[in-house]
Amino acid sequence: METFKLEVVTPTGIFYESDVNYIKFEAENGEMGVLPNHAPVLVAIKPCTLTIEKEKKQKYAFISEGFIEVTPEKVSIVVHLADWSTDINAEEAIKAKRIAEEKLESVSGDASRKTELKVSIERASARIKTSNLR
């Protein structure tokens, strides 16, 4: 099966680096998948579940907002946070989501703070979703 080079980079180091068959994630306008020989593209992504398929096995990871750059040589995912589905503490994520939601209700007016909290909620939701996938 044909493969392409994938790397996932975060500020705390290189999270994942390998030859894979297929990846799937969520772009701003909806779900998107990349197969080998994809046309070069630069995509802004939302916090979501990243599905990596390698040798017919699927792996799931949570990734926060960031970018995916597809070039002929490789696919780079540049995000702030990344966690394997098996490493996620679902309870904590649920708690974080609840706290963020409560805060969002009490905030009024401050638009940038609101967006911030919305992103936190999105992150937590994506975390919870990812943690259920094994």
Next chain:
Amino acid sequence: MANTREIKGRIKGVEGTKKITKAMKLIAASKLKKAREMHEKTLPFFKHIREIMLDIMKCTPDMKLIYFDKREKKEHRRKGYLVISSDTGLNGGYNTNVIKEAVKVIDKENAVVFPIGNVIKNYMLKNGYNVDTNFINTRYTVTTIIAADIAKYMLKSFKEGTIDELYIVYTEMESVMHLVPNTIKLLPLDNKDFKIKESGMREVLDFEPSAEVVFERLTNQYLQGVLYGGMVESFVSEHFARMNAMDSATTNAEKLSKKLTLDYNRARQQAITNEISEIIGGAMNLK
């Protein structure tokens, strides 16, 4: 010559100080190691961000974005300066050098100073600079989250026009023995920094949702990267300076302690000699 008890007290004091400076040196060394490791881990991320920005510039060189706006015609331009120092002293010339550099580059009249670190904050406040103390407490731990906060705040100020230019004054570690304070311009972005290499032309990229949106977001991350780099470099320099200062302090303490021990022995010897001669003198008198 001082009496023996006095010298003994001083030796004790010097030994105590030596222990402290030695411990501080070790602490600085371990912090230095940690900061360096952290920096190395972060490098690939920001390298990628920069590469992606370069790619965008290659594909859409005529993009008009607020971050490239030099605002040359505007009167009363306000310049923002992020100045990084340490929170505490005892690190040789580190803070003095930063202050010297800051005083050299900052024009008091139309500048806002964003001090990071207590030493520079106190200096700036005392000397009548226009100070924004939003980030003073960010010095204890350097993380990308803090850098992100600062980047966000700065971009907002830039967009709103409260600052028209942004500089960062930090300490660069040129080589192991050479720490140099340095000033670099962060905003507005300069096309020259993203110069397109003719040879490296790549086929056209598509953007999702659009080049502008992607670039705008990247700018934030890029600024964050540069800020973080500057902060970590300053942090590493600080600990390096402290390590060196404490090392020489320890050496000096050793020297002093040696000299004092010698003095002590001499004084003791003299006291004994005095006593003996007194006894002998007394014995002679009895004869």
